[in-house]
Amino acid sequence: MLSEAQTILLAFAFLTSTLAATVGMGGGMLLLACMPGLLPASALLPVHAVTQLVSNASRVLFDWRHIEWRLVPPMLLGAFAGAALGSGVYRVLAGDLLTGLIGLFILVMTWVPLPHMRASGRGSLFLLGFYQTGLGMVVGATGPLGATVLSRIRRERDWLVVNTGVSMCINHAFRTAAFVLLGFSFQGLLPLLAGLALAVSAGSWLGTRLRWRIPAYDFSRWFRWLMTLLALRMIVLAIPWP
Template structure:
Protein backbone atom coordinates (compact mmCIF):
# COMPACT_ATOMS: atom_id res chain seq x y z
CA UNK A 1 0.00 0.00 0.00
CA UNK A 2 1.40 3.40 -1.00
CA UNK A 3 1.71 6.36 1.36
CA UNK A 4 -1.21 8.07 -0.36
CA UNK A 5 -3.44 5.01 0.03
CA UNK A 6 -2.45 4.70 3.69
CA UNK A 7 -3.40 8.34 4.35
CA UNK A 8 -6.70 7.79 2.56
CA UNK A 9 -7.40 4.73 4.71
CA UNK A 10 -6.55 6.62 7.93
CA UNK A 11 -8.89 9.45 6.98
CA UNK A 12 -11.67 6.98 6.16
CA UNK A 13 -11.15 5.11 9.47
CA UNK A 14 -11.34 8.33 11.49
CA UNK A 15 -14.54 9.33 9.73
CA UNK A 16 -16.03 5.84 10.16
CA UNK A 17 -15.29 5.85 13.92
CA UNK A 18 -16.85 9.26 14.53
CA UNK A 19 -19.93 8.61 12.48
CA UNK A 20 -20.49 5.10 13.89
CA UNK A 21 -20.46 6.79 17.29
CA UNK A 22 -23.06 9.28 16.06
CA UNK A 23 -25.28 6.49 14.70
CA UNK A 24 -25.11 4.63 18.00
CA UNK A 25 -26.37 7.68 19.91
CA UNK A 26 -28.92 9.09 17.46
CA UNK A 27 -29.84 5.87 15.64
CA UNK A 28 -28.87 7.23 12.23
CA UNK A 29 -26.89 10.00 10.59
CA UNK A 30 -23.56 8.25 10.26
CA UNK A 31 -24.22 6.92 6.78
CA UNK A 32 -25.65 10.20 5.53
CA UNK A 33 -22.61 12.16 6.71
CA UNK A 34 -20.11 9.47 5.75
CA UNK A 35 -21.28 9.30 2.12
CA UNK A 36 -19.80 12.71 1.14
CA UNK A 37 -16.49 11.72 2.79
CA UNK A 38 -16.32 8.41 0.92
CA UNK A 39 -17.38 10.08 -2.32
CA UNK A 40 -14.52 12.59 -2.02
CA UNK A 41 -12.03 9.81 -1.24
CA UNK A 42 -13.15 7.06 -3.63
CA UNK A 43 -15.77 8.40 -6.09
CA UNK A 44 -19.54 7.93 -5.93
CA UNK A 45 -19.87 4.53 -7.62
CA UNK A 46 -17.32 2.96 -5.25
CA UNK A 47 -18.51 5.00 -2.25
CA UNK A 48 -22.05 3.58 -2.17
CA UNK A 49 -21.16 -0.16 -1.94
CA UNK A 50 -18.21 0.65 0.34
CA UNK A 51 -20.54 2.58 2.64
CA UNK A 52 -22.89 -0.42 2.66
CA UNK A 53 -20.07 -2.69 3.87
CA UNK A 54 -19.26 -0.20 6.62
CA UNK A 55 -22.92 0.09 7.61
CA UNK A 56 -23.19 -3.69 7.74
CA UNK A 57 -20.68 -3.95 10.58
CA UNK A 58 -22.02 -0.80 12.27
CA UNK A 59 -25.62 -2.04 12.29
CA UNK A 60 -24.65 -5.57 13.32
CA UNK A 61 -22.77 -4.21 16.32
CA UNK A 62 -25.74 -2.02 17.34
CA UNK A 63 -28.07 -5.01 17.07
CA UNK A 64 -25.82 -7.04 19.38
CA UNK A 65 -25.31 -4.22 21.90
CA UNK A 66 -29.08 -3.56 22.13
CA UNK A 67 -30.31 -7.12 21.54
CA UNK A 68 -32.47 -7.26 24.69
CA UNK A 69 -34.67 -4.36 23.52
CA UNK A 70 -35.35 -5.41 19.91
CA UNK A 71 -38.89 -5.39 18.48
CA UNK A 72 -38.59 -8.35 16.11
CA UNK A 73 -42.14 -8.02 14.75
CA UNK A 74 -41.35 -4.57 13.37
CA UNK A 75 -38.09 -5.86 11.89
CA UNK A 76 -40.03 -8.55 10.03
CA UNK A 77 -42.54 -6.11 8.56
CA UNK A 78 -39.75 -3.72 7.57
CA UNK A 79 -37.76 -6.47 5.84
CA UNK A 80 -40.85 -7.55 3.88
CA UNK A 81 -40.80 -4.25 1.99
CA UNK A 82 -37.10 -3.41 2.20
CA UNK A 83 -35.46 -6.54 0.77
CA UNK A 84 -37.08 -6.66 -2.72
CA UNK A 85 -36.83 -2.88 -3.24
CA UNK A 86 -33.20 -2.83 -2.03
CA UNK A 87 -32.34 -5.48 -4.63
CA UNK A 88 -34.12 -3.52 -7.37
CA UNK A 89 -32.39 -0.28 -6.39
CA UNK A 90 -29.00 -1.94 -6.16
CA UNK A 91 -29.31 -3.28 -9.70
CA UNK A 92 -30.40 0.16 -10.96
CA UNK A 93 -27.58 2.09 -9.25
CA UNK A 94 -25.38 2.39 -12.34
CA UNK A 95 -28.03 4.37 -14.25
CA UNK A 96 -29.99 6.26 -11.55
CA UNK A 97 -30.24 10.12 -11.45
CA UNK A 98 -28.71 10.41 -7.99
CA UNK A 99 -28.65 14.21 -7.78
CA UNK A 100 -32.40 14.62 -8.25
CA UNK A 101 -33.17 11.81 -5.78
CA UNK A 102 -30.96 13.36 -3.10
CA UNK A 103 -32.67 16.75 -3.36
CA UNK A 104 -36.13 15.18 -3.23
CA UNK A 105 -35.19 13.26 -0.10
CA UNK A 106 -33.78 16.45 1.47
CA UNK A 107 -37.10 18.26 0.98
CA UNK A 108 -38.94 15.30 2.49
CA UNK A 109 -36.74 15.15 5.61
CA UNK A 110 -37.03 18.87 6.33
CA UNK A 111 -40.79 18.58 5.88
CA UNK A 112 -40.87 15.70 8.37
CA UNK A 113 -39.25 17.85 11.08
CA UNK A 114 -41.73 20.69 10.46
CA UNK A 115 -44.58 18.16 10.61
CA UNK A 116 -43.29 16.76 13.91
CA UNK A 117 -43.13 20.25 15.40
CA UNK A 118 -46.71 20.99 14.29
CA UNK A 119 -47.91 17.59 15.51
CA UNK A 120 -45.75 16.67 18.51
CA UNK A 121 -47.97 13.68 19.33
CA UNK A 122 -48.71 11.88 16.04
CA UNK A 123 -50.74 8.70 15.91
CA UNK A 124 -48.89 5.44 16.37
CA UNK A 125 -48.43 3.62 13.02
CA UNK A 126 -49.69 0.05 12.72
CA UNK A 127 -47.12 -2.73 12.43
CA UNK A 128 -47.90 -3.48 8.72
CA UNK A 129 -47.17 0.17 7.86
CA UNK A 130 -43.48 -0.62 8.35
CA UNK A 131 -43.53 -2.73 5.18
CA UNK A 132 -44.14 0.50 3.22
CA UNK A 133 -41.48 2.29 5.27
CA UNK A 134 -39.05 -0.54 4.48
CA UNK A 135 -39.87 -0.43 0.76
CA UNK A 136 -39.17 3.31 0.50
CA UNK A 137 -36.06 3.00 2.64
CA UNK A 138 -34.73 -0.03 0.73
CA UNK A 139 -35.03 1.65 -2.64
CA UNK A 140 -33.60 4.98 -1.46
CA UNK A 141 -30.75 3.38 0.44
CA UNK A 142 -29.70 1.24 -2.52
CA UNK A 143 -29.56 4.32 -4.76
CA UNK A 144 -28.20 6.91 -2.31
CA UNK A 145 -26.09 4.83 0.07
CA UNK A 146 -27.99 5.81 3.22
CA UNK A 147 -31.47 7.10 4.04
CA UNK A 148 -31.52 6.27 7.75
CA UNK A 149 -33.30 9.57 8.57
CA UNK A 150 -36.24 8.44 6.44
CA UNK A 151 -37.21 5.77 8.97
CA UNK A 152 -36.66 7.81 12.14
CA UNK A 153 -40.06 9.56 12.33
CA UNK A 154 -41.93 6.26 12.03
CA UNK A 155 -39.95 4.43 14.72
CA UNK A 156 -40.31 7.46 17.02
CA UNK A 157 -44.05 7.69 16.37
CA UNK A 158 -44.33 4.00 17.28
CA UNK A 159 -43.01 4.90 20.72
CA UNK A 160 -39.50 3.45 20.54
CA UNK A 161 -36.68 5.29 22.28
CA UNK A 162 -33.04 4.81 23.20
CA UNK A 163 -31.97 1.12 23.17
CA UNK A 164 -35.26 -0.17 21.68
CA UNK A 165 -35.09 2.40 18.91
CA UNK A 166 -31.36 1.97 18.21
CA UNK A 167 -31.50 -1.83 18.14
CA UNK A 168 -34.74 -2.20 16.18
CA UNK A 169 -33.74 0.37 13.57
CA UNK A 170 -30.33 -1.29 13.20
CA UNK A 171 -31.80 -4.78 12.80
CA UNK A 172 -34.22 -3.47 10.17
CA UNK A 173 -31.40 -1.76 8.29
CA UNK A 174 -29.27 -4.90 8.47
CA UNK A 175 -31.76 -6.88 6.37
CA UNK A 176 -31.72 -4.09 3.80
CA UNK A 177 -27.91 -3.84 3.62
CA UNK A 178 -27.53 -7.58 3.07
CA UNK A 179 -29.96 -7.39 0.13
CA UNK A 180 -28.10 -4.37 -1.28
CA UNK A 181 -24.75 -6.17 -1.16
CA UNK A 182 -26.21 -9.09 -3.10
CA UNK A 183 -27.47 -6.69 -5.78
CA UNK A 184 -24.19 -4.74 -5.92
CA UNK A 185 -22.32 -8.01 -6.35
CA UNK A 186 -24.61 -9.02 -9.21
CA UNK A 187 -23.97 -5.62 -10.80
CA UNK A 188 -20.16 -5.96 -10.53
CA UNK A 189 -19.94 -3.00 -8.12
CA UNK A 190 -18.13 -5.00 -5.40
CA UNK A 191 -14.56 -4.54 -6.62
CA UNK A 192 -11.34 -5.56 -4.89
CA UNK A 193 -10.82 -1.98 -3.69
CA UNK A 194 -14.33 -1.86 -2.20
CA UNK A 195 -13.78 -5.14 -0.32
CA UNK A 196 -10.33 -4.22 1.02
CA UNK A 197 -11.33 -0.79 2.26
CA UNK A 198 -14.71 -1.97 3.54
CA UNK A 199 -13.12 -4.70 5.66
CA UNK A 200 -10.30 -2.40 6.82
CA UNK A 201 -12.86 0.08 8.17
CA UNK A 202 -14.69 -2.53 10.25
CA UNK A 203 -12.56 -2.18 13.47
CA UNK A 204 -13.05 1.61 13.52
CA UNK A 205 -16.78 1.16 12.99
CA UNK A 206 -17.10 -1.37 15.82
CA UNK A 207 -15.11 0.88 18.17
CA UNK A 208 -17.38 3.82 17.36
CA UNK A 209 -20.52 1.74 17.99
CA UNK A 210 -19.19 0.58 21.38
CA UNK A 211 -18.34 4.14 22.44
CA UNK A 212 -21.77 5.37 21.33
CA UNK A 213 -23.51 2.65 23.35
CA UNK A 214 -21.71 3.84 26.48
CA UNK A 215 -22.81 7.42 25.83
CA UNK A 216 -26.43 6.45 25.10
CA UNK A 217 -26.97 5.33 28.70
CA UNK A 218 -26.48 8.96 29.79
CA UNK A 219 -28.99 10.45 27.34
CA UNK A 220 -32.58 11.13 28.51
CA UNK A 221 -35.55 10.21 26.30
CA UNK A 222 -36.35 13.89 25.69
CA UNK A 223 -32.78 14.74 24.70
CA UNK A 224 -32.68 11.63 22.53
CA UNK A 225 -35.67 12.82 20.47
CA UNK A 226 -34.08 16.27 20.11
CA UNK A 227 -30.86 14.68 18.85
CA UNK A 228 -32.80 12.69 16.28
CA UNK A 229 -34.63 15.81 15.09
CA UNK A 230 -31.33 17.69 14.81
CA UNK A 231 -29.96 14.81 12.76
CA UNK A 232 -32.99 14.99 10.47
CA UNK A 233 -32.41 18.71 9.87
CA UNK A 234 -28.69 18.26 9.13
CA UNK A 235 -29.32 15.24 6.89
CA UNK A 236 -32.10 17.00 5.00
CA UNK A 237 -29.93 20.08 4.41
CA UNK A 238 -27.02 17.95 3.15
CA UNK A 239 -29.25 16.05 0.72
CA UNK A 240 -30.91 19.26 -0.47
CA UNK A 241 -27.49 20.81 -1.17
CA UNK A 242 -26.54 17.73 -3.17
CA UNK A 243 -23.90 16.25 -0.84
Protein backbone atom coordinates in the same frame (compact mmCIF):
# COMPACT_ATOMS: atom_id res chain seq x y z
CA MET B 1 -1.47 0.29 2.94
CA LEU B 2 -4.33 2.77 3.05
CA SER B 3 -4.11 6.13 1.34
CA GLU B 4 -4.48 9.43 3.19
CA ALA B 5 -8.04 9.84 1.87
CA GLN B 6 -8.97 6.34 3.06
CA THR B 7 -7.49 7.03 6.50
CA ILE B 8 -9.64 10.16 6.75
CA LEU B 9 -12.64 8.04 5.77
CA LEU B 10 -11.89 5.64 8.67
CA ALA B 11 -12.00 8.55 11.10
CA PHE B 12 -15.34 9.74 9.69
CA ALA B 13 -16.70 6.19 9.93
CA PHE B 14 -15.76 5.94 13.61
CA LEU B 15 -17.28 9.31 14.50
CA THR B 16 -20.53 8.77 12.58
CA SER B 17 -21.00 5.28 14.00
CA THR B 18 -20.52 6.69 17.51
CA LEU B 19 -23.17 9.32 16.73
CA ALA B 20 -25.64 6.71 15.44
CA ALA B 21 -25.17 4.44 18.46
CA THR B 22 -25.66 7.39 20.83
CA VAL B 23 -28.73 9.07 19.34
CA GLY B 24 -30.08 6.38 17.00
CA MET B 25 -29.91 8.17 13.64
CA GLY B 26 -27.91 10.50 11.43
CA GLY B 27 -24.67 8.53 11.27
CA GLY B 28 -25.23 6.87 7.91
CA MET B 29 -26.39 10.06 6.23
CA LEU B 30 -23.47 12.02 7.64
CA LEU B 31 -20.94 9.39 6.53
CA LEU B 32 -22.37 9.28 3.00
CA ALA B 33 -22.17 13.06 2.73
CA CYS B 34 -18.47 12.94 3.73
CA MET B 35 -17.49 10.23 1.23
CA PRO B 36 -17.36 12.10 -2.14
CA GLY B 37 -13.78 13.02 -2.95
CA LEU B 38 -12.48 10.23 -0.71
CA LEU B 39 -13.74 7.41 -2.96
CA PRO B 40 -14.61 7.06 -6.66
CA ALA B 41 -18.25 7.96 -7.34
CA SER B 42 -19.00 4.41 -8.52
CA ALA B 43 -17.91 2.99 -5.14
CA LEU B 44 -19.84 5.37 -2.87
CA LEU B 45 -23.08 3.44 -2.45
CA PRO B 46 -21.59 -0.11 -2.38
CA VAL B 47 -18.93 0.81 0.21
CA HIS B 48 -21.51 2.77 2.21
CA ALA B 49 -23.85 -0.24 2.22
CA VAL B 50 -21.21 -2.62 3.58
CA THR B 51 -19.94 -0.11 6.14
CA GLN B 52 -23.42 0.68 7.44
CA LEU B 53 -24.33 -3.00 7.55
CA VAL B 54 -21.44 -3.59 9.95
CA SER B 55 -22.16 -0.38 11.89
CA ASN B 56 -25.82 -1.22 12.45
CA ALA B 57 -25.17 -4.91 13.12
CA SER B 58 -22.57 -4.10 15.78
CA ARG B 59 -24.90 -1.54 17.38
CA VAL B 60 -27.68 -4.13 17.51
CA LEU B 61 -25.42 -6.88 18.89
CA PHE B 62 -24.11 -4.64 21.69
CA ASP B 63 -27.70 -4.15 22.92
CA TRP B 64 -29.55 -7.13 21.39
CA ARG B 65 -32.02 -7.59 24.28
CA HIS B 66 -34.09 -4.69 22.94
CA ILE B 67 -34.74 -6.35 19.54
CA GLU B 68 -38.44 -6.80 18.79
CA TRP B 69 -38.38 -9.83 16.52
CA ARG B 70 -41.99 -9.54 15.31
CA LEU B 71 -40.96 -6.51 13.25
CA VAL B 72 -38.43 -8.45 11.20
CA PRO B 73 -40.40 -10.72 8.78
CA PRO B 74 -42.51 -8.01 7.08
CA MET B 75 -39.48 -5.71 6.77
CA LEU B 76 -37.49 -8.58 5.16
CA LEU B 77 -40.17 -9.12 2.53
CA GLY B 78 -40.40 -5.41 1.80
CA ALA B 79 -36.63 -5.07 1.55
CA PHE B 80 -36.45 -7.90 -1.01
CA ALA B 81 -39.02 -6.18 -3.22
CA GLY B 82 -37.37 -2.78 -2.74
CA ALA B 83 -33.92 -4.09 -3.69
CA ALA B 84 -35.31 -5.63 -6.88
CA LEU B 85 -36.97 -2.38 -7.95
CA GLY B 86 -34.14 -0.10 -6.84
CA SER B 87 -31.55 -2.16 -8.72
CA GLY B 88 -33.26 -1.35 -12.00
CA VAL B 89 -33.10 2.38 -11.30
CA TYR B 90 -29.48 2.19 -10.11
CA ARG B 91 -28.39 0.61 -13.43
CA VAL B 92 -29.35 3.67 -15.48
CA LEU B 93 -27.77 6.36 -13.30
CA ALA B 94 -24.23 7.61 -13.97
CA GLY B 95 -21.75 8.10 -11.10
CA ASP B 96 -21.66 11.92 -11.01
CA LEU B 97 -25.42 12.18 -11.54
CA LEU B 98 -25.90 9.77 -8.66
CA THR B 99 -23.71 11.89 -6.38
CA GLY B 100 -25.75 15.01 -7.16
CA LEU B 101 -29.00 13.12 -6.64
CA ILE B 102 -27.82 11.92 -3.23
CA GLY B 103 -26.96 15.52 -2.29
CA LEU B 104 -30.44 16.70 -3.29
CA PHE B 105 -32.05 13.86 -1.34
CA ILE B 106 -30.05 14.75 1.77
CA LEU B 107 -31.22 18.37 1.51
CA VAL B 108 -34.84 17.20 1.30
CA MET B 109 -34.41 14.82 4.23
CA THR B 110 -32.75 17.58 6.26
CA TRP B 111 -35.28 20.38 5.74
CA VAL B 112 -38.63 18.87 4.65
CA PRO B 113 -40.73 17.42 7.50
CA LEU B 114 -41.41 13.72 6.99
CA PRO B 115 -45.08 12.77 6.64
CA HIS B 116 -46.91 11.13 9.52
CA MET B 117 -46.66 7.39 9.05
CA ARG B 118 -48.21 4.72 11.22
CA ALA B 119 -46.38 1.48 11.93
CA SER B 120 -48.80 -0.68 13.85
CA GLY B 121 -49.45 -3.32 11.15
CA ARG B 122 -47.43 -5.68 9.00
CA GLY B 123 -48.35 -3.74 5.88
CA SER B 124 -46.69 -0.61 7.22
CA LEU B 125 -43.57 -2.56 8.16
CA PHE B 126 -43.50 -4.16 4.69
CA LEU B 127 -43.65 -0.67 3.15
CA LEU B 128 -40.87 0.48 5.48
CA GLY B 129 -38.57 -2.29 4.25
CA PHE B 130 -39.62 -1.64 0.65
CA TYR B 131 -39.02 2.09 0.43
CA GLN B 132 -35.97 2.11 2.71
CA THR B 133 -34.18 -0.45 0.55
CA GLY B 134 -35.55 0.77 -2.79
CA LEU B 135 -34.57 4.37 -2.07
CA GLY B 136 -31.33 3.19 -0.51
CA MET B 137 -30.23 1.61 -3.79
CA VAL B 138 -30.29 5.08 -5.34
CA VAL B 139 -29.64 7.60 -2.56
CA GLY B 140 -27.98 5.51 0.15
CA ALA B 141 -29.02 6.96 3.51
CA THR B 142 -32.63 6.35 4.56
CA GLY B 143 -32.24 5.85 8.31
CA PRO B 144 -34.38 8.84 9.37
CA LEU B 145 -37.34 7.30 7.53
CA GLY B 146 -37.12 4.16 9.62
CA ALA B 147 -36.70 6.07 12.87
CA THR B 148 -39.80 8.15 12.04
CA VAL B 149 -41.95 5.06 11.45
CA LEU B 150 -40.66 3.01 14.39
CA SER B 151 -41.05 5.90 16.82
CA ARG B 152 -44.82 5.55 16.25
CA ILE B 153 -44.59 2.18 18.02
CA ARG B 154 -42.31 3.08 20.95
CA ARG B 155 -40.16 6.07 21.84
CA GLU B 156 -37.98 4.48 24.52
CA ARG B 157 -34.42 5.43 23.62
CA ASP B 158 -32.75 1.98 23.72
CA TRP B 159 -35.65 0.30 21.93
CA LEU B 160 -35.71 2.88 19.15
CA VAL B 161 -31.93 2.92 18.63
CA VAL B 162 -31.70 -0.89 18.44
CA ASN B 163 -34.76 -1.54 16.28
CA THR B 164 -33.88 1.28 13.89
CA GLY B 165 -30.55 -0.54 13.64
CA VAL B 166 -32.36 -3.79 12.85
CA SER B 167 -34.33 -2.16 10.03
CA MET B 168 -31.11 -0.69 8.61
CA CYS B 169 -29.29 -4.05 8.86
CA ILE B 170 -32.00 -5.53 6.65
CA ASN B 171 -31.78 -2.58 4.27
CA HIS B 172 -27.99 -2.66 3.91
CA ALA B 173 -27.78 -6.46 3.68
CA PHE B 174 -30.14 -6.51 0.69
CA ARG B 175 -28.37 -3.51 -0.87
CA THR B 176 -24.97 -5.18 -0.53
CA ALA B 177 -26.28 -8.37 -2.14
CA ALA B 178 -27.87 -6.34 -4.94
CA PHE B 179 -24.63 -4.48 -5.71
CA VAL B 180 -22.78 -7.81 -5.96
CA LEU B 181 -25.44 -9.19 -8.32
CA LEU B 182 -25.16 -6.00 -10.39
CA GLY B 183 -21.47 -6.77 -10.90
CA PHE B 184 -19.72 -4.47 -8.44
CA SER B 185 -16.45 -6.03 -7.25
CA PHE B 186 -15.33 -5.41 -3.67
CA GLN B 187 -12.08 -7.32 -4.14
CA GLY B 188 -9.78 -4.31 -4.50
CA LEU B 189 -11.41 -2.62 -1.53
CA LEU B 190 -11.01 -5.41 1.04
CA PRO B 191 -8.31 -3.67 3.16
CA LEU B 192 -10.41 -0.50 3.27
CA LEU B 193 -13.58 -2.44 4.13
CA ALA B 194 -11.76 -4.28 6.93
CA GLY B 195 -10.59 -0.96 8.37
CA LEU B 196 -14.06 0.53 8.07
CA ALA B 197 -15.58 -2.51 9.79
CA LEU B 198 -13.23 -2.08 12.74
CA ALA B 199 -13.84 1.68 12.88
CA VAL B 200 -17.64 1.47 12.90
CA SER B 201 -17.65 -1.42 15.38
CA ALA B 202 -15.50 0.62 17.75
CA GLY B 203 -17.83 3.58 17.24
CA SER B 204 -20.88 1.43 18.03
CA TRP B 205 -19.21 0.15 21.19
CA LEU B 206 -18.37 3.67 22.35
CA GLY B 207 -21.76 5.14 21.40
CA THR B 208 -23.64 2.37 23.24
CA ARG B 209 -21.75 3.25 26.42
CA LEU B 210 -22.20 6.98 25.94
CA ARG B 211 -25.95 6.72 25.27
CA TRP B 212 -27.06 7.28 28.85
CA ARG B 213 -24.13 9.47 29.84
CA ILE B 214 -25.06 12.12 27.27
CA PRO B 215 -28.44 13.88 27.68
CA ALA B 216 -30.92 13.41 24.82
CA TYR B 217 -30.86 17.06 23.84
CA ASP B 218 -32.06 18.52 20.57
CA PHE B 219 -29.00 18.69 18.35
CA SER B 220 -31.03 19.09 15.15
CA ARG B 221 -30.11 22.73 14.50
CA TRP B 222 -26.35 22.34 14.15
CA PHE B 223 -26.78 18.91 12.55
CA ARG B 224 -29.07 20.34 9.86
CA TRP B 225 -26.59 23.04 8.89
CA LEU B 226 -23.72 20.55 8.80
CA MET B 227 -25.74 18.22 6.56
CA THR B 228 -26.73 21.16 4.34
CA LEU B 229 -23.10 22.18 3.78
CA LEU B 230 -22.05 18.59 3.03
CA ALA B 231 -25.01 18.04 0.68
CA LEU B 232 -24.19 21.23 -1.22
CA ARG B 233 -20.60 20.00 -1.51
CA MET B 234 -21.88 16.76 -3.08
CA ILE B 235 -23.96 18.70 -5.60
CA VAL B 236 -21.02 20.95 -6.52
CA LEU B 237 -18.75 17.93 -7.01
CA ALA B 238 -21.34 16.39 -9.34
CA ILE B 239 -21.46 19.42 -11.66
CA PRO B 240 -19.41 18.89 -14.86
CA TRP B 241 -17.36 22.08 -14.65
CA PRO B 242 -15.59 23.15 -17.89
